[in-house]
Amino acid sequence: MAITLPPTLTQQAPHGPPAQNRLTESRGAGRVARAVTAAALAVWFVLPLVPLALWVFADRWSYPAPLPQEWGTGNTESAVAQGAVPAFVRSLGLGLLVSAVATPLGVMAARSLAFHRTRWSPLISGLLFAPLALPAFVAVFGLNVVLIRLQVPSYAAVILVLTAYALPYTAYVMRLAYGGHDIGFEEEARTLGAGPVQVFLRVHLPLIAPALARAAFLAFLVGWSDYLVTLLIGGGSLVTVPLLVASAASGTGNDGVVAVLSVVALAPPLALLLLLGLKGRRRGGSS
Structure with a gap:
């Protein structure tokens, strides 16, 4: 008995590159x-x-x-003579301190909002992000009067205000991280007998490390690059790199000095950004 195959099976396959080759080309x-x-x-x-x-x-x-x-190196010598080295140290210390204070506060706020939601959570979120909505000039003028009456030292006052401005960034980054965080890993570690410190150091911290680095970087940028808060709250006694750049740029014939100070202002954030990129690539390659 003859078997008749359907026409679709007897037709010759169309000529052309295989699907795998087309996928490779794409x-x-x-x-x-x-x-x-x-x-x-x-x-x-x-x-x-x-x-x-x-x-x-x-x-x-x-x-x-x-x-x-x-x-020559005349512009560099002029920048050093105008106080570039002390200003760099002050800016670096300011950025590191703001990052050291705002990052853990952002972590705690984000974790609380992610895993312990209450009816007050929307209000707390609004308060956290309020510094971004307020005009910086108006807010700083109002805070300056309060801090002067409380006799807060200028350096501490600058750190306090810049931390308030950095907190929305750190809280937002960590809130996104905790949105995809599986708390089951921590619960399983506790079930296996790990203590709170072990769970934090060996389970929780490695999982949030990438987001933590991004949050710390943003907080550092707030402290490092600020001009308005440092000028008004510091009262001119706290001279940082942005203040030197603005002072040099306001004059004429200072193009070389402004260039040197601008490179100084770009160097730490750029170095940190490259470091974060290299760490991210190594982590991605090892996973």
Whole structure:
């Protein structure tokens, strides 16, 4: 008895590359597109920094010369003479202290909002993010009067106010992290006999470490790059790198000094950002 196959089975397969090859080609094209996009973004961000780097070592650069006519370290010496080194130390200490205070507060606030919600949670969230909604100039003027009457030292007052401005960022980053955090790992560790300290150090902290690093970085940026709070609350006695940059930029003929101070202002955040990127790539490669 003859068996008749359906026409669809007897038709010859269409000529062309296999599906796997087409998939490989699409992935290759995606890699090329990502590489081109990354290169374009790198050029977009790095290109404006080239004249800045040239000004650092330009003792004389007059129009219309495309490059400096005289090279040297005069701008760096002028910046150091204007107090760049003490200002750098103050800014670094301010950023680290604000990060050290605002990051754990943001962690505690985010964890409480994520796992211990009450009817007051929306109100607490609103209070946490209120500093971002208030005009900084108005808020700082009001707080300055209160802090002066309470006789709070200027350095402590600056840290207190900047911590309030950094707290929304740290709380938001950690709130997103706790939104995808599985608390079952901690409960299982307790079931196996781990104490609270062991659970925190060996289970909880490694799980939130990436978000914790991002939150600390944002808090550091708030303390490092602030101008208005440091100027008004500090009363001019706390001279940081942003204050030096603004002071030098307000004059004329200070292009080289402004360039040196701008590079000083960019160096720590850029170094931390690169460090976070390298840590993230290593963690992703090891997973």
